[in-house]
Amino acid sequence: MAGSLPFAFNNSLFHLLEPHGDTNMTKIQTIERFIFDQQPETAHGEFTNLLYDIALVAKLIAHKTNRAGLVDILGQAGDVNIQGEAQQKLDVFADEMIVRICDHTGRLCVMASEEREEIIHIPKKYKKGSYALVFDPLDGSSNIDVNVSIGTVFGIYRCIDWDLRGRIEDVLQPARNLVAAGYVLFGASTMMVYSTGRGVHGFTLDLELGEFLLSHQNMRLPELPAYYSVNWAYYQRWSPGIQAFARWLQDQDDSDAPTLSARYIGSLVSDFHRNLLRGGIFFYPAEADKPNGKIRLLYEAGPLAFLIDQAGGYASDGRESILDIEPTGLHQRTPFFIGNRDLVEKAESFIRQD
Ligand code: AFP
Numbered sequence: 001m002a003g004s005l006p007f008a009f010n011n012s013l014f015h016l017l018e019p020h021g022d023t024n025m026t027k028i029q030t031i032e033r034f035i036f037d038q039q040p041e042t043a044h045g046e047f048t049n050l051l052y053d054i055a056l057v058a059k060l061i062a063h064k065t066n067r068a069g070l071v072d073i074l075g076q077a078g079d080v081n082i083q084g085e086a087q088q089k090l091d092v093f094a095d096e097m098i099v100r101i102c103d104h105t106g107r108l109c110v111m112a113s114e115e116r117e118e119i120i121h122i123p124k125k126y127k128k129g130s131y132a133l134v135f136d137p138l139d140g141s142s143n144i145d146v147n148v149s150i151g152t153v154f155g156i157y158r159c160i161d162w163d164l165r166g167r168i169e170d171v172l173q174p175a176r177n178l179v180a181a182g183y184v185l186f187g188a189s190t191m192m193v194y195s196t197g198r199g200v201h202g203f204t205l206d207l208e209l210g211e212f213l214l215s216h217q218n219m220r221l222p223e224l225p226a227y228y229s230v231n232w233a234y235y236q237r238w239s240p241g242i243q244a245f246a247r248w249l250q251d252q253d254d255s256d257a258p259t260l261s262a263r264y265i266g267s268l269v270s271d272f273h274r275n276l277l278r279g280g281i282f283f284y285p286a287e288a289d290k291p292n293g294k295i296r297l298l299y300e301a302g303p304l305a306f307l308i309d310q311a312g313g314y315a316s317d318g319r320e321s322i323l324d325i326e327p328t329g330l331h332q333r334t335p336f337f338i339g340n341r342d343l344v345e346k347a348e349s350f351i352r353q354d
Pocket of ligand 1: 110138139141142143163231266267268271294295
C-alpha cells in the first residue's frame with residue numbers, strides 16, 4: 001500500500017508496476033541504471049558519469065523552466081529579486097548551470113556553448129578529462145514567453161590530443177566523430193533523448209520521483225512519414241530548387257509525393273522530437289541573404305544529425321551529409337534538412353537542379 005512505502009515510491013510509479021497481460025511486468029529503468037548497463041566492461045566510468053551530469057543539469061533546467069510562467073508574478077528578467085539578486089534570463093541560467101556542473105568533474109577538456117563567443121576552458125585548478133562538450137543550453141528561447149516547448153541540445157567528442165588542455169580543435173570536429181549526442185525537451189513533460197551510437201533512447205522525467213525513467217527504447221523513424229516542417233513565411237527567399245521541393249511536398253497530384261501534413265513549432269528540439277516519433281522532414285534552408293540559413297552546425301545540426309542517423313534517418317545541408325562537414329568556426333551556420341532519408345534525398349535532388 002502506498003502509505004507503507006518510502007516517500008519517494010509514490011503513486012506516480014504504480015501505473016508502471018501494473019502487469020501487462022497475464023504475466024509480464026513492466027520493466028522500470030532509471031537513466032542511471034540504463035547508462036550503467038550500456039557501458040562496456042572496459043570503461044572507466046568517465047563517459048558514463050558525464051552523461052549522469054547532463055541528466056542532472058537537465059533536471060535543474062526543467063525545474064527552472066517549469067517556473068517560467070511565474071516570472072510575471074515573481075519578477076522579470078533584468079529585475080532585482082527580493083534577495084537583491086538580478087533575475088537571470090533562462091538561456092543564461094541554463095548555460096551557467098551546464099558549465100558549473102561540468103567544469104570541475106575531471107571528465108572534460110573543454111566546452112563550447114551557443115551562448116558564448118569563445119570556447120570554455122576547464123580552470124587549471126581542476127583535473128582535465130578526455131571529452132569535449134558542445135551544447136545549445138536553451139534552444140528556441142524566443143518561445144519561452146509564450147509557454148511553448150524548448151530544449152537543450154548537446155554533443156560529446158573525444159579530445160584530439162589527450163596530453164594537451166582543451167583547444168578549439170577539440171570541438172571543431174565533424175559530427176561523425178561524436179561519441180554521444182542528445183537533447184532534453186522541456187515540453188508537456190521533460191524528456192531526455194540520447195545516443196552513444198547504440199540506438200536512440202528516450203527517458204521521461206517523473207517529477208515526483210525526480211528520476212528520468214526509460215520510456216522510449218531504441219527509437220526508430222517510422223518508414224511512412226507524417227509531417228513536413230518549415231517556416232513557410234520565407235518561401236520568397238528560397239532558391240527555385242527549394243521552392244520546387246516545398247511545392248512537391250504539398251503536391252497531391254504527384255503520385256510520387258507522400259501525403260504529409262504540415263507542423264512547425266519554431267523550436268528545433270520540439271520539431272525534431274515530433275518528427276522522430278511520427279516521421280517526416282524538418283528543413284531550414286539557405287535564404288537569399290542568409291546563404292547558410294540559421295541553424296548552428298556545432299550545437300544543433302551536428303548532434304541532431306548523429307541522432308537521426310542512429311534512428312534510421314538522414315541529415316544534409318542540401319548537398320552533403322551534415323555528419324561529414326568539417327566545422328571551421330564555433331558559430332558556423334548551415335542549411336539543414338533532417339528526417340526520413342528518402343525525403344531528405346529528394347530535397348537534395350531538387351537543390352542539384354538550382
Ligand atoms: P531562438 O532560440 O532564437 O528562438 O531560435 C530557435 C531556432 O534556432 C530553432 O530552434 C528553430 O528551429 C528556428 O530558430 C526557428 O527560426 P524561425 O523563427 O526563423 O523560423
